[in-house]
Amino acid sequence: xxxxxxxxxxxxxxxxxxxxxxxxxxxxxxxxxxxxxxxxxxxxxxxxxxxxxxxxxxxxxxxxxxxxxxxxxxxxxxxxxxxxxxxxxxxxxxxxxxxxxxxxxxxxxxxxxxxxxxxxxxxxxxxxxxxxxxxxxxxxxxxxxxxxxxxxxxxxxxxxxxxxxxxxxxxxxxxxxxxxxxxxxxxxxxxxxxxxxxxxxxxxxxxxxxxxxxxxxxxxxxxxxxxx
Numbered sequence: 001x002x003x004x005x006x007x008x009x010x011x012x013x014x015x016x017x018x019x020x021x022x023x024x025x026x027x028x029x030x031x032x033x034x035x036x037x038x039x040x041x042x043x044x045x046x047x048x049x050x051x052x053x054x055x056x057x058x059x060x061x062x063x064x065x066x067x068x069x070x071x072x073x074x075x076x077x078x079x080x081x082x083x084x085x086x087x088x089x090x091x092x093x094x095x096x097x098x099x100x101x102x103x104x105x106x107x108x109x110x111x112x113x114x115x116x117x118x119x120x121x122x123x124x125x126x127x128x129x130x131x132x133x134x135x136x137x138x139x140x141x142x143x144x145x146x147x148x149x150x151x152x153x154x155x156x157x158x159x160x161x162x163x164x165x166x167x168x169x170x171x172x173x174x175x176x177x178x179x180x181x182x183x184x185x186x187x188x189x190x191x192x193x194x195x196x197x198x199x200x201x202x203x204x205x206x207x208x209x210x211x212x213x214x215x216x217x218x219x220x221x222x223x224x225x226x227x228x
Contacts (some may be wrong), residue, residue, distance in 0.1 A: 060108045060147035061154050066121055066131040069108055069147075079114045085123035089192045094127060096198040098140035099174060102133070105146045105158065106168040113168040116182075116190045117145075123191040141198060166212065172197040183207045 058073050070076045106113040121131050130137035131145075146158050148167055153159060162171060170182040172194070180197045182190060185208040196202035205212070 056109075058108055059149060061149050062147055064106075064108070064145050064147045066145070069106075069117075069145075073108050073114070076108075076114050076118050079118035080122045080125075083115075083119040083122040085119050085126065085191045086189050087123070087126045089189065089195050090123035090127050092195050093123075093139060093141075093191065093198065094129070096140055096195070097200075100141040100179075100198055101173045102141055102143045102194070102198075103146065103162070103171045103173070104143060104168060105148050105162055105164050105171075107148050107150065107152075109150055110167050112166075112184050116168050116170075116186055120190045120194070166209075170194065180204045180206060183212055184209050 060068060060072055070080075104117065106117055108114075124131055124133075124139075127138065129139045132143055133139035134142045146155065148154070148159060148164060152164055152167065158164075162169060166184040168182075168184065170190070172179045172181065179200075180203045182193050182197070183205060186193045187206060187208040188196075193202065193206045197206070
């Protein structure tokens, strides 16, 4: 019985193998597993920082002159052409007591600064004075101009010393002591109010903005703001 079973098993094996052998093709081996890579995995690239924004050429910060302001922002020139200052008050500026110092903090980007300071420069033009004043400029007082950035934070030393919250701010000093200031918008015309402060007919805060109070502007300072 065992012998016949072995014979039958051998015959079955030969019958299965015959077609494969006749085809001339060998049985394919199973695909090999991919080899593990030994190379280190590269770290993701660091994000590229965006380039810093270029400063706005129309925003001048620090000591400035009329010529620099008008060259940077031509709209100031047109504002001066359209301004109509009080010429009588402008002429009276020549007769005030000498020695006062006027510090003008302005924003070249600011419409209030453009309106007020361009009008003041037009008043000086009407009497043949220069924007810087002084003995050589046809005025018995001097004027210094400081450009402030849009956040009103720079130049930090000058802004902090003057307590600037609004521009323009014109500060009049005599003997190192603040007499008064014109802030944002002049109530009677900038040349008229400047004359009042320089001539001793007004003191303290002068503004046409009803929201501003002495508390909202800096109190008079004994020392001029340091130059940046």
